[in-house]
Amino acid sequence: MAGDALADRAAARAAHRLDLVRGTTVRAIGRDPEVRFRAGEPYRGGTRLTMLAPHLRTGAEEDRHCLRGAADALALRLRYTDPALHTGHRPDGDVGGLLFDQLEQFRVESLVPQGFPGAAANVRHRAEHWLVAADAAGLTQTNSGLLLHTVAVMAWSRFTGFPVPAPIEEIIEPVRAALAPRFGPRLARLSGLRGEQARFAPAAAEFALAVADLLGSPSGRARRAESAGQRALADLLRGSGPDDAGVPVAGDPRHRSEVDDYRIFTTDHDRERDAVRLVRPAQRKEFRQRLDDLGRHARLNRAKLLRDLAAALAIPAADGWEHGLEDGHLDGRRLATLVTSPGETRVFRAEATTRKADVSVTFLLDCSGSMKQHVPLTGVLVDALTRVLDELGVTTEVLGFSTDGWNGGRARRDWARAGRPAGPGRLNDRLHLVFKDADDSWRRARQGLACLFKADLFREGIGGEAVRWAAGRSRALGARRGLLVVFTDGSPADSATAAANPDGFLETDLLRAVHEAESAGTEVHAMSLGVDLGHFFGRSLVLPAQERADQSMADEIVAALRVRR
Structure with a gap:
């Protein structure tokens, strides 16, 4: 009691x-x-x-x-x-x-x-x-x-x-x-x-x-x-x-437990390619010229982007000591000055701070067919942001995802030869593209970034697997803050996979992939063109699906990436 x-x-x-x-x-x-x-x-x-x-x-x-x-x-x-x-x-x-x-x-x-x-x-x-x-x-x-x-x-x-x-x-x-x-x-x-x-x-x-x-x-x-x-x-x-x-x-x-597990019928035909190797040299120069012309027309203020991105991504960090101050901690190395010059007051020191961007930014571009119309917009924005981030010393990658065929390609033919078993899972040849690798500067990757204009790269989109791939590469960069910025205009789409699997098969996997990436420490931001994709991405910014990029769009993207304190 x-x-x-x-x-x-x-x-x-x-x-x-x-x-x-x-x-x-x-x-x-x-x-x-x-x-x-x-x-x-x-x-x-x-x-x-x-x-x-x-x-x-x-x-x-x-x-x-x-x-x-x-x-x-x-x-x-x-x-x-x-x-x-x-x-x-x-x-x-x-x-x-x-x-x-x-x-x-x-x-x-x-x-x-x-x-x-x-x-x-x-x-x-x-x-x-x-x-x-x-x-x-x-x-x-x-x-x-x-x-x-x-x-x-x-x-x-x-x-x-x-x-x-x-x-x-x-x-x-x-x-x-x-x-x-x-x-x-x-x-x-x-x-x-x-x-x-x-x-x-x-x-x-x-x-x-x-x-x-x-x-x-x-x-x-x-x-x-x-x-x-x-x-x-x-x-x-x-x-x-x-x-x-x-x-x-x-x-x-x-x-509906039949959608619980994401399956892949075969990975035999999946590819990861450097985009620059898929485009002839003469065509790369033509694409780069086109991107430069569009960039000049957009009139993005690079100096403003530089200032705003530095403020958005950088955090205070210790950077040694500042000496010769009139207040702060007494500097032992200047004690002799008090004897030789009693009137001297600049005998203190303070910890110096600087703003460092311990961050990496990975751009993931949806290269499904509907995104082809948005290339002038996304190309200019990603090129400009990558260039400015490179000047800030921020590690960047520019990746893309598509398929190697329409309506299933070789994977679907393998499935048909196997007797069309029920619930096969993903039935297309996945194509992952690298437009700019983390080890390349913007200048070295200029032509690779322009390869976004190659029209036949744009087929169908398997978003969940692409998010996992890009998030894994982002984590491997080792930055304190890893950002994955996805440019897309809709839900995942692959006709062969959708026809042979339960409703919502690809959509459910995209939801899971975003959650897995966030849980592992990668910030996933969606830049959705003309549609609201907040039901897939917790951090989603709707951009106008207009013909060309402008400064206001770049400013909105920078604001969305700002450090939440």
Whole structure:
């Protein structure tokens, strides 16, 4: 009995200490001196504060990081949300109101001030924990629940830049793929307004109502489908309502185990080639001239790119000592000066710092057929960025991925001769291209980079394997920070593989490959041309699919690569 009493007192003291810590954090970050925590709940004076979103509602069983994350998230709400503005735009109705509240909370959680790494980690931990726990609690086992949870995951990942937690990535993917064409661009626009609640709130309300409309009228009738994406959503939503609890959801990977393992029928015909060896010397010169002409027309400011990339990629590092200063640490080597020149004050030293870019950048270019039209754009951007990075001393590689044939090539013929066994896996001849190797300077690789203009390199695209290959090469470079920048305009595509395997075979593997690369320490950034690929890449920037590159596009790419501190 005495032992139980001691344990209870210890638990109570620990809970009280946690209340004090959480209250101090909220008052400091939230700039609200009246907030206190009592018995785990936040109060302003005698009024209990309500939480803006479900993931902030914690229980006593939650771990300490979750409890601190919820407090930090509340502090961000107090700091960045104007309650009157929020209430004035909040839609009527349970679904619209819930989504609007979540969007606002995710907005403020993306604005953690610099210098608060602990708060940033806590907020992320709490959100990820809730996103996974909501699935485990059965939220995604109904069609309407899966839809709402998918939208929440998409918004959180888009606003914060964090990848989708692996345990729910495949569960939400079918719905995310259906939502992306219509709602991806809207989320991208909302993300751009995160710093301005007055502009964000009306756009968020419109977004929330559009999603709520997908759930149909109160009678549960789904909205009439007007596009392929909406038809897929209508299929998911059909039968949703109060009576659909516990019904397995179509597309849930737990009910389609046949896609769980990525397979390759044969690697006998796969190739990795230096692009420069696939182009005749005279043609290489012609391609290089074309790229130079396009670069001059784009008028990219190389000096500005040099400054901006240095600031974006470099971090402070110690660089010896600076001597002959009037304050700092006393310099033992100049003590004699005090005797010979008593009036001399420059006898101190201080640690010198410099900004070093211990980073490597690997560009991975999608060389599928649809990307052929974007070569003038991607070629100029990658060439200019590679040149500037080379001047900064940053190690770079420029790689590409395609296939060696259309509709399967020799791999598919081997499969046909083997009797066309079911579930063969990848059925094409993979082609990986090296336009610039890490050991080559930009000047030495100039003609290799221009080989991007060789039209017959562009066939089909097997993205997952390409990401694994490029990420592996990036890690081998040994930089403290490895960036993999993928230029693409859509999902993986290989007609032979798609025809002989379950739906989503290549897409699921791309998701896995990106997650594996991120987990191994490689930052994967997608530069998607004209489409939102946030459902594949946690860090995704949508670039306009225009004919030529310009300075604003280069500036956007540099900003996306900036070190998050």
